[in-house]
């Protein structure tokens with residue numbers, strides 16, 4: 001391998017953001033990526049269906065302040081600029097909710113988000129589940145919606161850590177694919193695909209990065225892999241501050257589980273005309289799902305499922321995730337939906353060895369550990385990625401910005 005002053009581990013949003021900033025500053029870097037593609041948890045692919053869809057990230061969250069919005073415009077990405085969330089429907093107890101019930105369910109969600117906001121920044125560090133209302137007819141639906149926002153069950157997520165998220169403003173879906181945008185932003189960078197990093201250790205005035213193809217000496221390294229990859233031990237860190245963060249703090253900020261099943265249809269059920277989302281609670285042994293509605297020449301329903309429900313079905317193996325999703329669609333739209341389904345495809349982020357989950361959260365009682373990991377001084381081995389964003393955690397733009405900030409830090413340090 002050729003020497004470059006900076007090595008970046010991982011070609012997801014954070015790694016690409018870092019490499020682009022370094023390039024702009026005139027500092028050479030190489031990005032070592034374990035898989036055969038750039039993008040990480042942003043992936044636009046067909047998965048065998050006849051149109052491409054986002055397997056991971058899809059929405060430009062916090063669109064008013066999201067630094068990727070202007071870049072997306074420049075790169076020719078198409079996205080829908082919505083002032084409010086799309087119209088949605090709820091199906092539970094054998095029927096669609098009426099307007100009054102929808103209003104009550106929405107109020108319950110708003111009450112939860114107010115409760116999270118109230119304890120944000122305070123020392124009170126309880127699970128989000130502790131802030132939920134007493135179980136009522138819509139509580140399962142509220143949980144389903146929250147779980148897919150957090151990528152994990154409400155009882156496993158610190159409300160204080162979740163409340164660190166700044167700016168819940170606009171969410172704009174990237175119609176041309178968020179993964180496709182990130183892949184495009186990777187063009188022109190020196191990315192070595194199929195190169196898993198197995199070890200990182202600080203040496204005199206530099207860092208050694210170990211791969212199956214040899215050891216790369218760098219003056220500084222930016223590590224962007226997910227917290228579950230860090231905790232897995234796939235990368236062995238030499239003794240020092242970075243190893244202390246990985247051993248002492250990262251276990252408090254794991255990635256949850258969040259999977260999608262995309263169904264390609266001949267036509268959308270009439271009940272979903274003009275609807276963007278439909279939450280379906282079958283009320284039996286099947287798990288409730290959030291269903292994203294995609295219209296157009298190739299209509300799709302993409303079900304979203306997070307937390308233990310997603311883990312249970314993934315662990316069950318086979319096509320259990322898709323069978324659950326299909327059971328929910330049948331419950332809401334009747335068994336005739338089977339004739340409208342042309343094919344389906346399923347994500348497996350939880351089992352992907354280079355991701356191992358969805359995105360990060362702080363465990364209840366451990367929000368301070370997450371903040372400490374972000375603030376930690378780790379010398380020439382710097383961490384970036386969604387988990388290290390103090391106000392935009394769990395997002396693509398958060399990951400991107402941490403990469404850019406670490407690149408600036410390296411430039412200012414004079415190491416490179």
Ligand SMILES: Cc1cc2nc3c(=O)[nH]c(=O)nc-3n(C[C@H](O)[C@H](O)[C@H](O)COP(=O)(O)OP(=O)(O)OC[C@H]3O[C@@H](n4cnc5c(N)ncnc54)[C@H](O)[C@@H]3O)c2cc1C
Pocket residue numbers: 009010011012013014015032033034035038039040041042055056057058059060061195196197198224225226229234235258259260349354355357358359384385386387393394395396397399400
């Ligand atoms: C189902 C789902 C839906 C989501 N929806 C949204 C959304 O709508 N909007 C949004 O903003 N965010 C969303 N997210 C979150 C968003 O995708 C992530 O926060 C973001 O993409 C993370 O980027 P990253 O660079 O931090 O990490 P990653 O994308 O995980 O990048 C890390 C890279 O490191 C590589 N790697 C791992 N181990 C090694 C190793 N040992 N050596 C070399 N390379 C390695 C990986 O292959 C990967 O390419 C979603 C995520 C999921 C899973």
